[in-house]
Amino acid sequence: MDVIIDTSIFLGKFLYYLLESLAYKIIPRRRKDVAGEIVLITGAGSGLGRLLSIHFASYGAILVLWDINQEGNMETRRLAQEKGAVKVFAYQCDCSNRQEVYRVAAQVRKEVGDVTILINNAGIVTGKLFLDIPDHMVEKTFLVNAFSHFWTCKAFLPAMIEANHGHLVCVSSIAGRIGINGLTDYSASKFAAFGLAESLFLELNMVKKSEVKTTIICPYFIKTGMFEGCTTKYPFLLPILEQEYVAKKIFNAILEEQVYVVIPRFLWFTLVLKQIISSKMVVALGEYLGVDSCMASVRGE
Numbered sequence: 001m002d003v004i005i006d007t008s009i010f011l012g013k014f015l016y017y018l019l020e021s022l023a024y025k026i027i028p029r030r031r032k033d034v035a036g037e038i039v040l041i042t043g044a045g046s047g048l049g050r051l052l053s054i055h056f057a058s059y060g061a062i063l064v065l066w067d068i069n070q071e072g073n074m075e076t077r078r079l080a081q082e083k084g085a086v087k088v089f090a091y092q093c094d095c096s097n098r099q100e101v102y103r104v105a106a107q108v109r110k111e112v113g114d115v116t117i118l119i120n121n122a123g124i125v126t127g128k129l130f131l132d133i134p135d136h137m138v139e140k141t142f143l144v145n146a147f148s149h150f151w152t153c154k155a156f157l158p159a160m161i162e163a164n165h166g167h168l169v170c171v172s173s174i175a176g177r178i179g180i181n182g183l184t185d186y187s188a189s190k191f192a193a194f195g196l197a198e199s200l201f202l203e204l205n206m207v208k209k210s211e212v213k214t215t216i217i218c219p220y221f222i223k224t225g226m227f228e229g230c231t232t233k234y235p236f237l238l239p240i241l242e243q244e245y246v247a248k249k250i251f252n253a254i255l256e257e258q259v260y261v262v263i264p265r266f267l268w269f270t271l272v273l274k275q276i277i278s279s280k281m282v283v284a285l286g287e288y289l290g291v292d293s294c295m296a297s298v299r300g301e
């Protein structure tokens, strides 16, 4: 009897959520108001972190900017203030260092308050073939791109759960869904970040029954400088993305509380495709698209 009731409830929910997701293809989603929210962005000193800071600034959020690069971070603070942000707090923080993350997090709680939107964005890339990557850079890549997410979430999630209000944003990568030659350490660290964010999403929803939201961002290559030298064989098919375009997509996805965000959206197709075609077909497709040589001129760290 329980099985019949359980299955009926599940099917009812499944159908309802299917119709809801179809409706959202036509009706725009409700966008949340971020005015007054305390938004912490790691890696705010350049690229996507800087542009996201500017978007949140123009929507009245209180900004907490973290970066290892103090000069870049102060410039972001200046730009955010120029966009109208009244409260912008910039902290130098090496996110790869657990003790430092916890120390600066405590300082933020004391000086600003409880963070309500946490954007784990700081990242690095070595951009070398597997056997050329120094061991310490493999470790560093994991520390910045994945481990730091554990420390920041541990520092700020308890208050979000307590208030039943908050949002965790993980900037992973398309390389966190598909392995890419020349990016073994980066890709593995981004898979780790994705795995943490997705598991935590399920934990918050199914175990904690919490209203804390999750957004996981997986963009293709962007012209921010991180992948300077990266090439694309068919720019009309798969161009390197403009950073303003990606930052706007991420900002909108956060406001709409989307969970999975692949940029550009049509790359979802490749994620499905790689599960169903043969490995030889995957290699042939990669070579056709120029993936075999796209990383050859990347400088990295």
Ligand SMILES: NC(=O)c1ccc[n+]([C@@H]2O[C@H](COP(=O)([O-])OP(=O)(O)OC[C@H]3O[C@@H](n4cnc5c(N)ncnc54)[C@H](O)[C@@H]3O)[C@@H](O)[C@H]2O)c1
Pocket (backbone or CB within 6 Å): 042, 043, 044, 045, 046, 047, 048, 049, 066, 067, 068, 069, 072, 093, 094, 095, 096, 120, 121, 122, 123, 124, 144, 171, 172, 173, 174, 218, 219, 220, 221, 222, 223, 224, 225, 226, 227
């Ligand atoms: N650029 C791309 O093609 C691309 C593609 C997919 C995903 N991403 C991801 O987007 C995020 C933002 O990257 P971006 O393209 O803006 O690059 P970026 O190099 O402009 O920004 C990265 C920022 O992280 C900071 N940072 C590095 N190490 C740090 C540390 N230990 N502690 C604190 N801050 C540190 C840097 O100082 C820099 O300001 C990264 O997580 C990156 O992996 C980038």
